Amino acid sequence: MAEATSRIRLRVRMSARPIDEPHRVTSxxxxxxxxxxxxxxxxxxxxxxxxxxxxxxxxxxxxxxxxxxxxxxxxxxxxxxxxxxxxxxxxxxxxxxxxxxxxxxxxxxxxxxxxxxxxxxxxxxxxxxxxxxxxxxxxxxxxxxxxxxxxxxxxxxxxxxxxxxxxxxxxxxxxxxxxxxxxxxxxxxxxxxxxxERASPTNWHPHHIAERYGLFTIILLGESVFAATTGVEGALQNAEISGSFITIAIASLILLFALWWLYFLQPAGEALSDRRHRSYLWGYGHYGIFAALTALGAGLEVAVEQTGHALKASPITVGYAVAIPASVFLALLWAVHAPLVAKPVIPLAMVLSCVALILLSPLAVGWIGVSGVVAAIATACALLIAATITRQATGRLGY
Structure with a gap:
């Protein structure tokens, strides 16, 4: 049987693609x-x-x-x-x-x-x-x-x-x-x-847009992994392997995995399809979400780096360089999805409790160190996932 080939044309007349085009995926x-x-x-x-x-x-x-x-x-x-x-x-x-x-x-x-x-x-x-x-x-x-x-x-x-x-x-x-x-x-x-778009709205595809945002989120999480790895490489070159280094390395991976998990707990495709008029808030709100993920990568890189040698930045500054982006991510993630759905998967009270724990963590840096702060932030996010899954399993969703 002959293998199917895709024929690319020089020019195809440009027209709006159908909003309900089936199986629309990222090209x-x-x-x-x-x-x-x-x-x-x-x-x-x-x-x-x-x-x-x-x-x-x-x-x-x-x-x-x-x-x-x-x-x-x-x-x-x-x-x-x-x-x-x-x-x-x-x-x-x-x-x-x-x-x-x-x-x-x-x-x-x-x-x-x-x-x-x-x-x-x-x-x-x-x-x-x-x-x-x-x-x-x-x-x-x-x-x-x-x-x-x-x-x-x-x-x-x-x-x-x-x-x-x-x-x-x-x-x-x-x-x-x-x-x-x-x-x-x-x-x-x-x-x-x-x-x-006051003249006439464009035919953007809700599921396609949701997938595109999800893929860019993964790219930014990957950049955070790369940034943390840069700090790890520096520590390895200086032969500075310590308990705090291992703690931060593990906690960073857990934190990034938890944020990935939390982002994809609330699928956006159907919600955008039902409430297209609220797409601006959802789309523009991702500026803060994406910026927070990028800043988190920088914070994690510095957190790993400080295990190998002293920095000009104080430990509490390094702690907040991780805590603030993580908190902004969680708060905005709830804020952009809440207008699209009747009942968010993660209740606001749980989000605010997690954010409060994260923002308080750096204040304990004098006792637990930067590694303990990063571990506490990762633990708070992991607990938020566990609580959300428990609510889903018991059928309790709401604000």
Missing amino acids: PLELLFDLTFVVAVAAVTAQLAHQIADGHALEGIVPFLQVFFAIWWAWMNFTWFASSYDTDDVIYRLLTMLQMAGVLVLGAGVSAAANDSDYRPVALGYLIMRIGLVAQWLRAGVEDKANRRTALRYAAGIAILQVAWILLALGVMPSSTLLPLFVVLAGLELAVPRWA
Whole structure:
């Protein structure tokens, strides 16, 4: 029997894909696109870890959130467009490759942005990505007559804001206005989809979107594993194997596994299908979830590193570098899912109790050390899973 082959066409007329398309899954091209973000996320994680270790955690938070917003928003733009208009023809693939090139340039510019507040390389990467994205929306506007106004609104909004980002990166504005202007432009970026889709909503696929977010969550968890491994390698090279080192290594793995488990306890596909109008809160809320996972990777790297040699950062700072991201992840995970379902899988009281335990753990660092703090955080998350599973087994769900 002849082996089936997939024939790729040069051009397929771009039209909105069906919302209820059966068996819609992430394409190999989308998986490849996601992998380009590994470089950018690894770079921003490493920069934050260095700043935490050097005792400059507070100074590093704003640059981290700014650069991560650029990374996250670039991924968001492509993901939601692809859910509606992925034709998988040659033109679409080449324009996606152009956006991937922009992501790599952005990743290369993370160091300059974090260390020298030089956002020109990041802006260049964004420009490259936006050229590909605007071209995709213009193509949709030409070929999908039913949603032409929406597509052209997206193209116009993205292009105009990109000009503003370039002016901001070139330093034509006073330095004292850079942060306020960043906040304003970021807000306008978030407003573009709401404005564009007033003309007509795009046909994003709820199960496809839920899967895409889940896969990106796994990528970020993988980055946290890599960051923790970097700390482990440093300790091994210095022959600094101790009880606290082993405790942190094991607890870090348990913590990351627990967060993965908690994220996938509440499937989002059906909920997004039933409440499409609440997708903005769910989608935008993941900025905090994704940023928290990335920051957690930096915190775990520093926590492992401090077992091998003394750092400028105090032990309580290192403890909170793990506790705060873990708490933010749990709180936002509940917050983005609660509006989508009648009864969240994890009750709010249980989430808040777990968050409280996590945030109190670093206060005991003088008695249990950083390793004990990480172990306590991992234990709290594991107990949250156990309590949730018990409630599910007994049929008790609710707030």
